Amino acid sequence: DAGITQSPRYKITETGRQVTLMCHQTWSHSYMFWYRQDLGHGLRLIYYSAAADITDKGEVPDGYVVSRSKTENFPLTLESATRSQTSVYFCASTGGDQETQYFGPGTRLLVL
């Protein structure tokens, strides 16, 4: 199906483990984004990518790593998960800076 998908939808992990959240879009959009959503903070940008092999930090990048070897994929890795990274993670994409962003369904991550 066309659109933007995220996997897994739900994940429980333990402190110190590495976790990778996947994001895939079928529109060939240039830009892709990772946000986290926490109560009281709204959505905050973690990392974004303007094209394959081009990534940049957002507002809250510490503890996260991204890569973009292919235009359609933008995985987010928590190298050593901490409890403060318990959150809902949203991936988004857009074809250009004049266009709306389209969001995936989110991944709910619980770090114990």
Next chain:
Amino acid sequence: KQEVTQIPAALSVPEGENLVLNCSFTDSAIYNLQWFRQDPGKGLTSLLLIQSSQREQTSGRLNASLDKSSGRSTLYIAASQPGDSATYLCAVGDQTGANNLFFGTGTRLTVIP
């Protein structure tokens, strides 16, 4: 750093009523402003996008306005319906060229049948 505020945090109205949701931002040097809808446990759905050079956008029963100089935007919903119940998020795009969005914390709307 751009700060986006949405007031009120929650709003309940009877079905059929017209309503206005408010959004304010601290830095007027924005690229655009978007309104999103989020249903519980779901992702975000884009409702309206206003470019910085525009004053308003309309889609069906929704009308969004933008006043950059005062750092304000409003989302007007006409003839509200129970299906409009959701959280409405305002997001401001910065001028980096990547359209990074700064979000408000949202207004949770409940339309009572």
